[in-house]
Amino acid sequence: MERMAYRLTAPHPAGGTRRQAIVGVVASGNLEVLVERALPPDVCSVEVATSARGFGPVWEAVVADFVARRAAGGLRIAINDSGARPDTVTLRLAQAVRLICAEEP
Amino acid sequence: MAAEVLVDFIQAVIRPGDRVCIEGDNQKQADALAAALAAIDPARVRDLHMVQSGIILPEHLDVFEKGIARRLDYSFSGPQSGRIARLLAAGKIELGAIHTYLELLARYVIDLTPQVALIAAVSSDRQGNLYTGPNTESTPTIVEATSFKGGLVVAQVARVVERVPRVDIPGDQVHFLVETGKPFHIEPLFTRDPAAITETQILVAMLVIKGLYMPYGVRRLNHGIGFNTAAIELLLPTYGEQLGLKGRICTHWALNPHPTLIPAIEAGWVEQIHCFGSEVGMEDYVAARPDVFFTGPDGSLRSNRTLCQTAGLYACDMFIGSTLQIDLQGHSSTVTPSRIAGFGGAPNMGSDPHGRRHASDAWLEAGAQADPATPAPMRRGRKLVVQIGETFGERNQPLFVERLEAVELAERLGLKLAPIMVYADDVTHVVTEEGIANLLLCRGADEREQALRGIAGYTGLGRQRDPKMVERLRQRGIILRPEDLGIDPLDADRSLLAARSMKDLVLASGGLYRPPGRFRNW
Numbered sequence: 105m106e107r108m109a110y111r112l113t114a115p116h117p118a119g120g121t122r123r124q125a126i127v128g129v130v131a132s133g134n135l136e137v138l139v140e141r142a143l144p145p146d147v148c149s150v151e152v153a154t155s156a157r158g159f160g161p162v163w164e165a166v167v168a169d170f171v172a173r174r175a176a177g178g179l180r181i182a183i184n185d186s187g188a189r190p191d192t193v194t195l196r197l198a199q200a201v202r203l204i205c206a207e208e209p
Numbered sequence: 210m211a212a213e214v215l216v217d218f219i220q221a222v223i224r225p226g227d228r229v230c231i232e233g234d235n236q237k238q239a240d241a242l243a244a245a246l247a248a249i250d251p252a253r254v255r256d257l258h259m260v261q262s263g264i265i266l267p268e269h270l271d272v273f274e275k276g277i278a279r280r281l282d283y284s285f286s287g288p289q290s291g292r293i294a295r296l297l298a299a300g301k302i303e304l305g306a307i308h309t310y311l312e313l314l315a316r317y318v319i320d321l322t323p324q325v326a327l328i329a330a331v332s333s334d335r336q337g338n339l340y341t342g343p344n345t346e347s348t349p350t351i352v353e354a355t356s357f358k359g360g361l362v363v364a365q366v367a368r369v370v371e372r373v374p375r376v377d378i379p380g381d382q383v384h385f386l387v388e389t390g391k392p393f394h395i396e397p398l399f400t401r402d403p404a405a406i407t408e409t410q411i412l413v414a415m416l417v418i419k420g421l422y423m424p425y426g427v428r429r430l431n432h433g434i435g436f437n438t439a440a441i442e443l444l445l446p447t448y449g450e451q452l453g454l455k456g457r458i459c460t461h462w463a464l465n466p467h468p469t470l471i472p473a474i475e476a477g478w479v480e481q482i483h484c485f486g487s488e489v490g491m492e493d494y495v496a497a498r499p500d501v502f503f504t505g506p507d508g509s510l511r512s513n514r515t516l517c518q519t520a521g522l523y524a525c526d527m528f529i530g531s532t533l534q535i536d537l538q539g540h541s542s543t544v545t546p547s548r549i550a551g552f553g554g555a556p557n558m559g560s561d562p563h564g565r566r567h568a569s570d571a572w573l574e575a576g577a578q579a580d581p582a583t584p585a586p587m588r589r590g591r592k593l594v595v596q597i598g599e600t601f602g603e604r605n606q607p608l609f610v611e612r613l614e615a616v617e618l619a620e621r622l623g624l625k626l627a628p629i630m631v632y633a634d635d636v637t638h639v640v641t642e643e644g645i646a647n648l649l650l651c652r653g654a655d656e657r658e659q660a661l662r663g664i665a666g667y668t669g670l671g672r673q674r675d676p677k678m679v680e681r682l683r684q685r686g687i688i689l690r691p692e693d694l695g696i697d698p699l700d701a702d703r704s705l706l707a708a709r710s711m712k713d714l715v716l717a718s719g720g721l722y723r724p725p726g727r728f729r730n731w
Contacts, residue, residue: 191409
């Protein structure tokens with residue numbers, strides 16, 4: 105298991121009011137993403153726990169693009185990864201942000 | 210002729226050095242005749258020149274290993290891609306060229322006319338009239354070229370009957386028959402199990418429908434055989450319907466009877482489909498839909514590869530298909546040093562026909578994007594040629610490469626041409642999960658390269674992009690991302706597929722589609 109943590113300045117604050125959201129599953133080639141509205145609106149943190157070792161630079165790039173492109177400000181994100189490809193990670197992160205931007209039911 | 214004397218017969222009628230076609234492409238195979246040819250004595254017949262669409266069965270290569278055949282001109286070798294690469298490297302095969310189907314069939318009437326054609330049909334009557342069933346495929350063209358130029362046509366049929374259900378090949382073009390007692394071998398190459406479609410593939414399919422089919426209004430098209438295009442087919446009745454596109458896109462097809470198109474056909478999306486061949490299990494479904502498919506007086510499908518390839522070339526506005534490798538100019542190839550799968554129809558479908566003279570909105574719009582300076586009446590349209598894939602493909606191999614392995618292979622084998630599937634100047638768009646790159650709008654090699662890097666995701670080449678230039682290309686609409694098209698990532702979910710399993714496809718067909726055993730997983 106490899107662990108990585110990133111804390112970035114986020115240009116776009118997350119919309120909506122929902123406190124947390126979860127998408128994905130921990131299964132081979134897939135990942136689980138937990139997002140919580142827990143930080144100042146201009147900050148996003150991402151913690152990764154992955155079974156695939158040695159992909160640090162790719163994670164760093166995926167996370168940086170995600171925070172730059174999506175409304176991720178104010179979110180604390182925890183990822184449990186089982187060797188998902190970068191395209192799956194990008195899709196799950198986009199889905200998580202999309203889920204949390206709903207209004208609190 | 211009796212089946213017991215088949216090997217002796219073949220040995221007697223074929224001369225050393227003859228040009229021989231064993232019928233077979235990506236679907237039906239003259240398997241009994243292929244086995245007989247591979248069993249003849251190389252001391253008596255050798256150095257044959259094989260001119261055939263497919264290298265599919267082990268026997269197709271056994272003849273080279275045994276020295277019965279020496280020279281090869283062909284199109285497709287998917288199932289034998291590893292072995293053919295080894296035999297080529299070992300010098301056992303003298304390769305003429307790897308063709309597209311239409312190209313090789315064309316050479317049958319110019320400089321590669323077969324002296325002997327070994328063909329396959331379902332049944333024959335006593336006059337030799339042949340019934341091919343739904344898999345007519347290339348048979349009429351092979352027989353035409355061989356029989357009318359003094360060659361010999363030998364047909365294998367499962368049964369000789371009093372009266373054939375319909376005449377696909379007139380008996381006076383067929384010279385010898387062997388009754389095998391069993392159907393010819395056939396591959397279900399166009400069956401894709403919806404259960405294996407990923408969410409990323411669904412996202413890419415949404416990009417294609419909303420970012421290409423909708424703005425160009427693509428009504429006449431051909432799809433490749435991969436999971437990406439299967440996902441598009443399964444999204445038409447759901448996502449396509451939501452976008453209000455029914456009747457405005459995907460109405461006329463050059464396509465085999467893909468099982469994954471059943472939900473769209475049943476939802477009334479499709480007006481007409483002409484087929485290269487058939488697909489195992491689709492016979493009854495096709496026979497029940499003569500309003501959509503071309504069928505004969507016997508009720509079953511009539512396919513014709515030569516005509517359908519011509520239709521793909523001249524009467525379709527778009528080809529979209531998967532590939533293995535794309536370089537930074539946009540050349541695309543499915544060859545790796547250890548696997549040579551050949552082409553089949555892709556380079557023909559995936560090319561811009563300069564002989565086309567009729568207009569359509571999609572064709573004119575593509576032409577205008579490529580060449581805005583020329584006045585409209587003097588401007589050629591462009592066929593839309595789209596390569597689609599995920600940035601990391603099978604076994605996590607990157608789709609984008611600095612140099613195609615096809616080039617390396619050509620150098621190693623001393624080929625005059627690298628086996629490029631689609632040339633860069635024919636490709637108009639490349640689509641990955643990161644977005645669409647519109648190469649028609651690019652001005653110059655630099656823009657093309659950055660447009661491709663800009664959708665290459667986290668592959669090595671994607672990460673080395675020039676971010677500023679990529680952003681400028683995006684502002685000019687040369688790169689379109691899912692968010693630019695308003696695509697909701699939550700929609701990239703398997704619940705958006707009109708069928709999620711083989712059983713769903715069977716149900717959608719009203720029980721008429723009968724998948725082959727290997728796909729019956731419920």
